[in-house]
Amino acid sequence: MNRPADPHEMIQAPSLQGPHEGYMPGFANDFETEALPGALPQGMNSPQKCNYGLYGEQLSGTAFTADVPERTWCYRIRPSVKHSHRYEKIDLPHWKSAPCVDPDVISLGQYRWDPVPHSDEGLTWLTGMRTMTTAGDVNTQVGMASHIYLVTETMEDSYFFSADSELLVVPQEGRLRFATELGIIDLAPQEIAIIPRGLVYRVEVLEGPCRGFVCENYGQKFELPGRGPIGANCMANPRDFKAPVAAFEDRETPSTVTIKWCGQFHETKIGHSPLDVVAWHGNYAPYKYDLTTYCPVGAILFDHPDPSIFTVLTAPSGVPGTANIDFVLFRERWMVAEKTFRPPWYHKNIMSELMGNIYGQYDAKPQGFVPGGMSLHNMMLPHGPDKNAFEGASNSNLGPEKLENTMSFMFETRFPQHLTAFAAKEAPLQDDYIDCWSDIEKKFDGTPGLK
Numbered sequence: 001m002n003r004p005a006d007p008h009e010m011i012q013a014p015s016l017q018g019p020h021e022g023y024m025p026g027f028a029n030d031f032e033t034e035a036l037p038g039a040l041p042q043g044m045n046s047p048q049k050c051n052y053g054l055y056g057e058q059l060s061g062t063a064f065t066a067d068v069p070e071r072t073w074c075y076r077i078r079p080s081v082k083h084s085h086r087y088e089k090i091d092l093p094h095w096k097s098a099p100c101v102d103p104d105v106i107s108l109g110q111y112r113w114d115p116v117p118h119s120d121e122g123l124t125w126l127t128g129m130r131t132m133t134t135a136g137d138v139n140t141q142v143g144m145a146s147h148i149y150l151v152t153e154t155m156e157d158s159y160f161f162s163a164d165s166e167l168l169v170v171p172q173e174g175r176l177r178f179a180t181e182l183g184i185i186d187l188a189p190q191e192i193a194i195i196p197r198g199l200v201y202r203v204e205v206l207e208g209p210c211r212g213f214v215c216e217n218y219g220q221k222f223e224l225p226g227r228g229p230i231g232a233n234c235m236a237n238p239r240d241f242k243a244p245v246a247a248f249e250d251r252e253t254p255s256t257v258t259i260k261w262c263g264q265f266h267e268t269k270i271g272h273s274p275l276d277v278v279a280w281h282g283n284y285a286p287y288k289y290d291l292t293t294y295c296p297v298g299a300i301l302f303d304h305p306d307p308s309i310f311t312v313l314t315a316p317s318g319v320p321g322t323a324n325i326d327f328v329l330f331r332e333r334w335m336v337a338e339k340t341f342r343p344p345w346y347h348k349n350i351m352s353e354l355m356g357n358i359y360g361q362y363d364a365k366p367q368g369f370v371p372g373g374m375s376l377h378n379m380m381l382p383h384g385p386d387k388n389a390f391e392g393a394s395n396s397n398l399g400p401e402k403l404e405n406t407m408s409f410m411f412e413t414r415f416p417q418h419l420t421a422f423a424a425k426e427a428p429l430q431d432d433y434i435d436c437w438s439d440i441e442k443k444f445d446g447t448p449g450l451k
């Protein structure tokens with residue numbers, strides 16, 4: 001067998017040329033891909049013997065009996081039982097899981113942070129993860145956590161999987177490679193990636209330093225939102241989601257696999273790379289999505305819809321219409337509504353809203369919410385435009401206007417979000433954020449007329 005000269009180079013399946021090179025288009029398709037010809041059995045899943053001496057193994061992301069089971073058949077050099085040995089607990093003190101309620105922290109409030117700065121310390125995907133908030137309970141598979149990652153170093157002979165969660169990765173700075181069991185995803189700002197629960201991978205730095213946001217979803221997988229009266233087009237189109245083609249490495253070297261399981265981290269030592277899936281087929285796979293392909297829909301005469309109109313992906317909870325997590329995108333778009341206060345209105349919300357800025361300026365907060373920064377408007381806490389945004393939007397000439405140089409997002413959950421000690425005491429919290437509304441004037445004086 002040809003071994004790659006570069007130890008991190010994986011043997012990859014031939015794929016489509018052009019923009020899909022290395023990837024297969026479609027959301028949750030039933031894909032099939034093989035890195036060596038004939039490695040994928042045809043017409044059956046469990047042949048008595050597999051080609052190349054591979055082992056057949058199923059990875060199930062849903063219960064066997066789910067209405068639409070999500071599972072992938074892998075044909076690999078060794079079965080996964082060879083990729084785990086005895087487990088030892090390890091400590092990753094900055095990666096927290098719900099429930100994580102610190103008695104010394106007040107989560108009730110409106111909070112905003114400047115970007116968490118890089119340090120001189122070399123950090124990997126595992127050591128560089130900084131939990132900001134947690135919600136729900138990882139043990140009952142409800143809720144989420146939000147993290148900032150600061151990554152400067154490639155995981156060398158080191159691999160990871162989370163049994164707890166699916167990870168939604170939103171890069172803000174730098175480029176990362178996710179070398180997974182099912183293939184390679186290269187990720188840059190303005191793209192997102194979803195890494196499914198249970199999938200083993202290594203994260204490499206392609207261009208550092210790297211910073212970004214992660215939504216760790218403890219619950220049901222992300223899916224495309226129901227489109228209702230919008231119909232089949234616009235928003236996120238299924239063809240723009242891309243799953244990787246099969247890729248594998250046949251590398252025998254002492255290696256470590258770290259496992260996140262019920263909020264705790266464990267290590268197991270093995271003698272080879274676990275990224276040894278030569279061929280696979282199924283609908284449970286990692287994927288990426290280019291946020292610039294998101295086609296926003298909005299008001300074209302007056303008023304504006306709820307921000308749910310900008311939902312890219314939604315992770316359902318047990319209550320129909322009430323998401324465990326919505327991933328919502330605020331990107332460049334035209335504002336044309338007549339006689340309308342155009343920025344997001346003042347509101348209180350049962351859902352809790354964690355926002356991050358990928359680049360540019362957010363229309364409801366012209367200052368203070370900067371790229372790499374985050375804000376949190378927790379359950380039933382009021383928020384809305386600051387004085388400048390309010391006065392500007394109330395008095396501007398309402399011609400068609402393009403919001404440019406802006407890309408922010410929201411992780412919105414039905415559960416209240418609790419700040420970690422890191423978020424409250426170490427991260428660059430803006431102590432004066434609450435003051436952004438302090439100079440909003442009382443205009444009412446009992447007389448009618450526009451003020």
Ligand SMILES: [Fe+2]
Pocket residue numbers: 347349353377383
């Ligand atoms: Fe809000």
